[in-house]
Amino acid sequence: MYRAKITAAAYHVPDRVVTNHDLAKVLDTSDEWIRTRTGIRERHFAARGESTSDLAAAAVKKLLKQRGIDAKEIDCIIVATVTPDMFFPSTACVLQEKIGASNAWGFDLSGACSGFLYALATGSQFVHSGAYGKVLVVGADLMTSILDPRDRNTYILFGDGAGVVLLEPTRPGERGIIDFLLRCDGSGGKYLRMPGGGSLHPASPDTIRRNMHVVHQDGRAVFKFAVQGMSDVSESILRRNHLCSSDVDLFVPHQANIRIIDASTEKLGLEQSKVVRNIDRFANTTAATIPIGLGESYEDRRLKKGDLVLLATFGAGFTSGSLLLRWTL
Numbered sequence: 001m002y003r004a005k006i007t008a009a010a011y012h013v014p015d016r017v018v019t020n021h022d023l024a025k026v027l028d029t030s031d032e033w034i035r036t037r038t039g040i041r042e043r044h045f046a047a048r049g050e051s052t053s054d055l056a057a058a059a060v061k062k063l064l065k066q067r068g069i070d071a072k073e074i075d076c077i078i079v080a081t082v083t084p085d086m087f088f089p090s091t092a093c094v095l096q097e098k099i100g101a102s103n104a105w106g107f108d109l110s111g112a113c114s115g116f117l118y119a120l121a122t123g124s125q126f127v128h129s130g131a132y133g134k135v136l137v138v139g140a141d142l143m144t145s146i147l148d149p150r151d152r153n154t155y156i157l158f159g160d161g162a163g164v165v166l167l168e169p170t171r172p173g174e175r176g177i178i179d180f181l182l183r184c185d186g187s188g189g190k191y192l193r194m195p196g197g198g199s200l201h202p203a204s205p206d207t208i209r210r211n212m213h214v215v216h217q218d219g220r221a222v223f224k225f226a227v228q229g230m231s232d233v234s235e236s237i238l239r240r241n242h243l244c245s246s247d248v249d250l251f252v253p254h255q256a257n258i259r260i261i262d263a264s265t266e267k268l269g270l271e272q273s274k275v276v277r278n279i280d281r282f283a284n285t286t287a288a289t290i291p292i293g294l295g296e297s298y299e300d301r302r303l304k305k306g307d308l309v310l311l312a313t314f315g316a317g318f319t320s321g322s323l324l325l326r327w328t329l
């Protein structure tokens with residue numbers, strides 16, 4: 001029986017840095033408000049004409065170099081995103097062509113901010129079953145393509161970015177991905193969504209007039225779910241694996257608000273030094289926050305061989321999830 005392990009991790013963010021001070025010039029907000037309410041200082045915004053697959057391709061190219069393999073060796077590509085280049089073809093197909101992964105098939109997965117964990121769990125099963133030896137799992141979002149720049153409630157919260165990991169089979173004695181726990185609760189749909197552009201409300205002058213092609217959010221309702229949801233899935237996965245928070249070496253939570261991260265961490269009883277917090281520099285990059293956190297922690301050598309890593313997320317849906325793994329690099 002094979003298990004899946006992560007054998008490379010990389011990320012890419014666009015060049016342009018937008019600070020809170022920049023936003024305060026065009027919106028009724030301030031650096032102080034954004035920093036104290038969210039923990040965000042700055043974020044990266046894509047250039048005009050740049051797409052989600054461009055960010056993903058840049059991340060994947062770094063990953064292939066890191067692992068020292070050719071794109072032709074990839075068997076399958078899963079792209080978690082809510083901002084695909086277009087409805088179809090899938091961003092995975094666009095990406096496959098851009099990176100030259102001519103032997104891979106792939107598909108997009110829509111799980112909002114939980115998309116990367118959903119995709120990681122899905123990809124791990126292809127390796128676990130023995131079907132594939134090299135699966136790329138990408139989390140990529142170009143949130144600026146679906147934000148209303150006039151809406152201070154949402155525009156300040158998000159950034160653009162992409163992260164990717166490579167899954168391969170473990171060697172004898174290695175653990176790799178140990179367990180995952182994924183949830184969704186569709187009753188939360190109304191609190192965070194982009195209502196226009198799908199089959200229910202196809203794009204029309206009316207949907208544009210009603211501003212339906214951008215993110216709509218009830219921040220307080222999402223906040224409440226987030227703290228409960230993320231700590232609940234984290235506690236549950238530790239409990240069912242007979243582990244406790246002190247066993248965790250690194251916690252990589254979804255980066256949506258520093259207060260959500262801190263509250264969940266406190267509920268879990270985790271030491272602050274074990275928590276990845278990069279929201280100050282990247283804001284919420286939706287499906288990309290966790291793979292960016294992994295990529296950065298690997299690059300900075302914060303992740304060490306043998307570390308027990310806990311990933312946890314929540315997002316639109318509502319969705320939530322956690323995943324436990326042993327770092328093997």
Ligand code: COA
Nearest residue numbers: 028029030033037113152153156219220222223256257315
């Ligand atoms: N700048 C200045 N003031 C702002 C503002 C901004 N960017 N956005 C909102 N405000 C104002 C509000 O209008 C409100 O004013 P009022 O009291 O006069 O009505 C006040 O600040 C407080 O707003 P509130 O929404 O209660 O703030 P909050 O403390 O709940 O913080 C969020 C708002 C969005 C930061 C917070 O609710 C949050 O992070 N929610 C979760 C969002 C999330 O994680 N989304 C992604 C999920 S994957």
